[in-house]
Amino acid sequence: MATSLEPTLSVRQVLSLERVLAGEPEVVAGAAQLDRPVRWVHVAEAADVGVMLSGGEMVLTTGVLLAGDPEAQAEYIRSLHRAEAAAVVLGLGRAFPAPPEVMRRAAERCGLPMVVLHRPFPFADLTEEVQSRLVRRKFAAVSLSEAVRTALTGLITAGAPLQQLLDEVAGHSGCPVVVTNLAHRVLATAGERSAVDDVLRDWERIARQAGGNEGDGWIRAELGGRGERWGRIVLCGYRGDAETGRLLADRAAEALVLHRMLGGAVHTWEEQSAQSLLTDLVSGIVPARQLLPRVRAAGLPVNYRTFVPMVVRGADTGRLDRVLRLLGLPGLVAELADSATAVLLSLARDQDAEALSAHFATRLRTEAGAERTVVAAADARTAWEDVPAGVREAQHVADAVADSSAALNLPAVVRLKDVHLRGLIRLLRDDPQVQSFAERELDGLLSRADPDLFSVLRTYLATGRNKSRTAQLHHVSRPALYRRLEAIQALLGVDLDDFEQAASVHIALLAHDAQRG
C-alpha cells in the first residue's frame, strides 16, 4: 500500500466545500483553469492587492474599493493575473449587486478563474476551512518526510544492507524501485517481483530516454556527493501525487548517499548486485529464465551469446573485474562460499569461447601474487537455462583441485576432463561406504593427526610419486623427504611403491579431502 498525502486543494475543490456552497458560488470566468492548486486564501480589499501576492493565492474581496471605476476593475484583475493568483472570489452585495462585466471579461481574457458568491457569506468561514486543510496537509508532508527519514536512518545505523533500505522505500512507494549507476546498469531493485520484472524487461529503452518524463509516475533522484554523481534511484510508475513521490525519492536518495558514504559495505553496489544475481541463478530457487530481465538490466549481454561459467579460487572480485575490463570481456563476477568466485562470461556466438577463457585465465595467472590462482570452467553454454548447471560444474571442478593445485601442474583453465579421479571421488564423497573406506585406509595417519605428513603424502601422490618435485614443493631435502615417506608407510602399513596400494591410499586421501571441502 503506497504512502500518500491528501492531494493539494484545487480551486474546484475549494468551491465544492460544504461551507463554501452555502455562499452559492458561481464561476463566471476562467472555468477551464479550475484545477489550479490553491496555496493559500487571502482576504484583501486593497485595489493594489497584486503587489502583496506571491502566487497560488485565492483572493476574496467584496470589491468595495472598485465600484464605479471600470478601469480600476480591469487593472485589479490584470494585477492578480500578473501575481499568478489562483482565483478571485467576489462576494456580491456590498459593492456589486451582479457580476461586473468589465472584471468578468478581463478575467476571461487572462484565464483567471473568477467566482461570485450570490449569498452574503462570512469570508472568515472560508479562510478557516481552507487554511486548516492546507496546514494539515503541510504538516502531513513534514511528518511523512520525517517518518521515512527516521526509518531509513534507523536502518543505516543498524548496518542494514542496501536491499533492506530499498525494500523500505518500496514499501512506502508501492511501486518498483530501481537503483542504477551512471551507465544505467541496474544495481538493485525492490518491489513486487513481477512488477519489477516488467520494468526490467524493457529497461534498455526506458533508461536511455534522455531526461525522462515525470508525468507518467517515473520519479528520478540523483545519487551523489562530494561533487561526484554515481547513479540514480527511480520510482517506476508511482501512482500517488507527484509531490509525495518526489518527497519519497528525495528521502531515499539522501539515505542511499549516506549509506554509501558511511562505507558500511565491504562490497560495492555493483558487486552486491552481481552476487545476488549469481546466487539466485546457482541456487536454482528462481528459474533461470525468470532471471533474464535482471541479468540484462545488470549489463550482461544475453541475446545470441555464448556463456562460459567459471569458478576462480585465489583471486578477489575486484581483481577479476579489473582483468575483465582490461580484456574488454563482458562478465558478471560474484563471490561464492568458501573463498571461490564465480565469473560468468558472455561472448558473441562467433567468438572462440575456449581460447578466450584461456586468454582470461592466463592473464589472471600472470599477474603478481596470482601463482595460486585456479580457474575452473565448464563447457560453454549457448542456452541460458543451462548456465546454472554450468556454474555448478565449474564449482565442482574448482573444489576437486583445491587442495593440490600446486602439485597438479594444471592447465590455465581446468575442466571436468582434467580432474579425472578426484572429480569422481568428489561426487561420491557423501557415500558412507566411501567414507568408511577412507577412514580405514588412512587410519594410521589420522590417529597421528600430523598435518605435515598428510600434506607430503598429498603432494607425493598428486605429482605421480615424483620424489624430487615433492621435495622441491615442500622445500625439504631428498633425505628428509625419504624419512617422511618411510614414516607414512609405517603408519599406514603400506608400500607406496606398490601401485595398487598407492592407488588405494590416493583414493582414500581424495575422499578424505573431498569430505572436508
Added chain:
Amino acid sequence: MSRVIRAAVFQTAWTGDKESMIQVHEQAARDAAAQGAQVLCFQELFYGPYFCQVQDKAFYEYAEQIPDGPIVKRFQALAKELGIVLVLPMYEEEQPGVLYNTAAVIDADGSYLGKYRKTHIPQVEGFWEKFYFRPGNSGWPVFDTKAGRIGVYICYDRHFPEGWRALGLAGAEIVFNPSATSRGLSGYLWQLEQPAAAVANEYFVGAINRVGVEEYGTNDFYGTSYFVDPEAQFVGEVASDKETELVVRDLDLAKLREVRDRWQFYRDRAPGAYEPLTAP
C-alpha cells in the same frame, strides 16, 4: 542486410614512462584481436601523459614523424600480425618546430593509410594545447579500411559540428573521437555531444577518454569511453570512469542505411544557405 564490424576503443592511465605505455597499448591490441576486433582506436596522445596541463618544451620530445617514426612502424607491424585496423592518436613532428596533434590510421595489412591532424586547438587552464600544436591542415580525410570507412575527430574538435558533418559528407561510417578530458570541465557534455553528432550525421561514433590523475596537474580524466549508434543509443555500456578498459562492441553498419532512409539529412541540407558559416 546486416554488416557487423567488431570495433574497439581502449582507455588507460599514464604509466609513468613512454615505453611501458606503448607496451600496454600493444597488449590491448592483442587483447582486442583475441576477441576478433577488426578495428581499435587508442586515446589522444596515447603513449604519453596529457602534458598540456603544463607548458614545457621538454615534452616536444614526445613528437614523432608520421609515418616514418618508430612508433608508427612498430604498430604497422603489429597491425599486420594481428590483422587489425589501428587508429593511433600521436604527437606529430612534421619538422622541428612544426608539431601537430595527429592520428595515424593503419590498415589491417599493416599499410599506412594516412593521418588526420586536430583542427581546433584549445588554450584554457589545464589544456594549454596551443603551446604544443599547430592547428591541423589535413582537411577531413576518411580512410577506407578493411573495417569500413573511418574518420577521426580529436578531442576539442568535438565541440564543433562542422567537422563532424564534413566527415559524414566524405562517407565516414565510424568516427573515432580520441580525447583527454577532465571531470569537472566537460562531464555534462561527454554523453551529449558525440551522441548528437552521431544522430545529426547518421554514423557511429567511438568516444575515448583516458583515466586517472597525472603528475602534471589536477585534471581528473574520467574515461567512460563508449560507442554510440546513429540513433544515439549507446552500444553496450559505457566504460568505467576510473579503470583501464578495453571496449569491444559489435556495430551493425546496416543501421546507417536504415536511419538515413528514415531521416534524409544529407538530402535536405542546404549548403547554399551556409555561406555565413565560412566567412572569416
